[in-house]
Amino acid sequence: MTTRGEQVRVTAHPQRDTGLTRAEVAERVEHGQTNELRERTSRSLGEIVRANVLTRFNAILGALFVLVMTTGSFADGLFGIVLVINSAIGIVQEYLAKRKLDRLALLNAPRTRVVREGQLSVIPTREVVLGDLIELRTGDQVPADGQLLSSVGLELDESNLTGEADPVHHAPGDEIRSGTTVVAGMGRFHASAVGPDAYVNRIAAEARRFTRTHSEIQASINKLLTYITWVIIVALPLQIWSQWRAVGGEGWRSVVIRSAAGLVGLVPEGLVLLTSIAFLLSAVQLTRKQVLVQQLPAVEGLARVDVVCLDKTGTLTVGDIAFEDVEALDGLSVEDLRDALGALADDPNPNGTLAAVAASLPAPGGWERTGTIPFTSERKWSAGCFGERGTWLLGAPEVLLPDGPGRARAAELAATGRRVVALACSDEHLTEPTLPSDLRPAGLVLLTEQVRDDAHETLRYFADQDVAIKVISGDNPQTVAAVARRVGLDPGAPVDARTLADDPESLREVARATTVFGRVTPEQKRALVHALQADGHVVAMTGDGVNDALALKDADIGVAMGNGAQATKAVAELVLLDGRFAHLPTALHEGRRVIGNVERVANLFVAKNAMSLVAIVATALMATAFPFLPRHLTLVSSVTIGIPAFFLALGPNRRHYLPGFLGRILRFAVPAGAVAGLAVIASYLIAGSHYGVPKDQFLAQCALTTGPVSPACWEPGTGATITLLVVFFAILSVLSRPFRLWKALLLGAMVTLAVLAIAVPFARDFFTFNAPARLVWESLAVGLVGAVLVELIHRVAGHHRADGGDAGHL
Known part of the structure; x- marks a missing residue:
């Protein structure tokens, strides 16, 4: 039988596009060549018994x-009998809590898309085996190491490995490593190193130590x-x-x-026993309220929070946006714009905006896609190339539109609370994520966001508890401010994060005085969290997207939405399983x-x-x-x-x-x-x-x-x-x-x-x-x-x- 130590020398032979067969998977499982994670969400029964029995005070x-x-x-x-009873109570309570938390953690464990026998399926990440054909999409964590077979604008956040925050584009043939995160595009690769031989377990362990909640x-x-x-x-x-x-x-x-x-x-x-029981039973109680506690001290940590940073989308709003309308610019017809939007939305790996458009606009006939530039939060635009019909780009108005009536109209619409994105076109066929030189404004796409019905009450609760709210979003500042008003916040003068200085001291001053930030990059979200912490605050950060992961990781308490990206949930201390922001007061x-x-x-x-x-x-x-x-x-x-x-x-x-x-x-x-x-x-x-x-x-x-x-x-x-x-x-x-x-x-x-x-x-x-x-x-x-x-x-x-x-x- 092949041992774990030998696994690194095993090289998977090139697999067919149909992936592994059931027999090949079974063989690898038998040889221990799986992606089973060694890190557990709770202690084993033996560790529980030892922790409750073998203590220095029990020894005395x-x-x-x-x-x-x-x-x-x-x-x-008689005190000896009491000692045994106390230890028994601690063992039973922790074991029962462990079973509940482990079952819940199992239901919410990371999952990976694999191709086996020609069928794409989603399996728990721990069941990935050596040689599996893995498909990556936006928001996924790379579960194993391997060589990229195909790439459609695949960009990875490799900050866990290199410390470099900028996304890295990867082409077929590139080596990719576990512990990184897909921030744009999609791709496929064969797993050539899994389990302890891959980076994922070491990176997960390091990340967990780094984000260990202070109690x-x-x-x-x-x-x-x-x-x-x-x-x-x-x-x-x-x-x-x-x-x-x-x-x-x-x-x-x-x-x-x-x-x-x-x-x-x-x-x-009994002091340590009762402290442990209090943490455990609180965690179990919160699971009944759809809050998964991934680190027990986070229950205590949230009580110390005096600033909550919110990502608008998915927190104040439901997260699902709906296509409302499109306004033409420069004399183009609305019908042509609808066709272009429908073609852009006919994407195998759409982001949220394209998915909302696709729900309302069908793909038109006669539009053949010849190239794709996927959306990233850094560029704030995506593009699709359609041969003779040209290249169409969708993104932030301030990026795609020149100063003038078009951008002014976009700001006017955004001030009403709508989400506004710009549609532009070009005759160039794009192969790199660089704006074309002949970019022409085409229209404004209007989308609406549904405000959560419990957001107003939840924010009022935090105000009553003297907890400050900071809304930090990648959207237009005026749009964010309009949503903030709808949920009862006074946004004051919203700040466009592109105007922020990098100087930590000036950032502290802005963070202290501002409630609403728009157009915030992932690095700026993290920098704002650091600025608030440097000002003496205990900061909680909520979010659901990949662009929130860095800020969640560095916040005192990271709170992820259950319907959010896998990478976001992996670094959070608390996960709101049903995505309801209203559970935070309960926590x-x-x-x-x-x-x-x-x-x-x-x-x-x-x-x-x-x-x-x-x-x-x-x-x-x-x-x-x-x-x-x-x-x-x-x-x-x-x-x-x-x-x-x-x-x-x-x-x-x-x-x-x-x-x-x-x-x-x-x-x-x-x-x-x-x-x-x-x-x-x-x-x-x-x-x-x-x-x-x-x-x-x-x-x-x-x-x-x-x-x-x-x-x-x-x-x-x-x-x-x-x-x-x-x-x-x-x-x-x-x-x-x-x-x-x-x-x-x-x-x-x-x-x-x-x-x-x-x-x-x-x-x-x-x-x-x-x-x-x-x-x-x-x-x-x-x-x-x-x-x-x-x-x-x-x-x-x-x-x-x-x-x-x-x-x-x-």
Whole structure:
């Protein structure tokens, strides 16, 4: 069997124009000579399991779990079961999300036209095999390497390979490479290198790294985890040493159990899990709204966007233009112009304008095409040669018409919102994409664009959210401005991009002050995106054409239309599968929900870490036992952090994006956690001085591993746990604002569980609680003092500005 490594030495023999046979395709598939892409849209099941199980914090908790189990105190190993459940939830959630996203990505995977057994068919790009006869058309990505057999004005954007943005014309016999994009014309070639031997996979991988969406959440969480790791490294020996001093007389088992309790509190075991689940479920939710998320952080990224750049065609308008009429110039008859238009539109690879004309004007008889110059966005014109009937050109009026009445009339018509293209003629037979010297104006072709019925509402939504709109189009500026007015935008003075300077600073000034740009080249679209980014904006770019691909790739968030060019969808972070611009507000909501809710739950976890650190340091300084057993912190973490965080992470949240995610967390969670730690120590010392057993009897009556323990031994720990519950319920209450019915029910349910754990005999014995009435009131009083301080910290830290505004959502 031929291996992948040998494939590069395999040369496909010249194939017939009918392409490969089924037997030849099967043979190549058997030898592994396919274009199967190695890059996946999601992780494999094995990678999911490893990512959710083999983490540094799971390793720490796992080691502590094993140590606690060796002491025989199985109730204190409950955190290990929670750890397994958390990992299982993460694996199941990500796997289910992976299946949905993979199925959707498969449906929207790149496709390629191939000729096999004389029949042209469209297949997934990954099914292309060595030697396939491939047909390229405008908007396609070249899926493999090979030598061009035929070319009809084929031009490729090779910027991915060479960095040169200008399209490159290719003739039969030229070598073409995967990773390039067809911007004009059509052609056929045999695939001589596929899969890992072609450029496509390496280029795709490089492009993906280059356009990797920045996630403030992920970057902040990673930095936070680094901080916590160093805290654990320092706290680990300190906790073991202090507990050996305090309870070493009870034996090593007591030291292990008390040490484990403090260290378990330092581990944010559910934070990464809940962050991942929030991203994944948001992506799955968006797929139900016809939005394919190709990079999960893009959901968050869209919430940070403050400028949206729109390509008019396919975004503000439906994208399908309709032929309306033709006006003659220089005395030519309308009938002759209609015949010429019908002949031009009878093109095997028409662009959008020609396709619209073809839908209304049939091809006339007696017009034989002898040559074609395909349309490109750089030249802004196309041409067809028809022997004795001459050459007819269709393109932008400012390119094909001289200054004078014709161009003035075109501007007048464009100002009404119509799309106007010029028709010109020549006696020259064109073989190169150069305007003929005897170019004569012939007429004006009028086309209309249907404005999307949801565009006005969508743009008004963005205006309400303080998101600026920039309309960047290749069309006539006056036409673009007219469409902008129809959808409720104030276009101001539209700018013709041909007048723009290349200087970045002047471009920033124009981009800052202008709403509508016309006649923009692909490179200028990208330059405008760069100018807005240099001005401090987070930019989203939407588009559907090949000329949008460069700008989409460089924007912070690229949004492609599902009916757009394959090259455009390949570089976008989000794809609107049904092409509806109105889905963007939904994606924005999801991004805000993710950012706001992850911030909420991160505050809970970090507060617990800060509490544990303060308690560890305080007990070390006072040479006293750690206030809690692991089972106590398992209870507190479950009812005040774990369970509520899961619901809060998935609840609604429409808060506007605010920068400084990590700073806000640290400003609130660290002092709030410190207050909780100090309150716990105070409660523990107060309870220890009035309750429990005398110190000289503690070893005899309260050793954890020497037999039955007197219930009085449980009282100081019970008081500390009650205080901690009060303070953390206060933190949970602060982070749940503004309150809605579902949040009140959630908080009430968690308080009820905590009360039952202390009051119900079975649960009380399991968690080793003993709570005389006076102890309960004293512990509640200390907890209330801590709760008041939490409220003050909340106000000082400015969290009243950061709470999620989910009004009207339950």
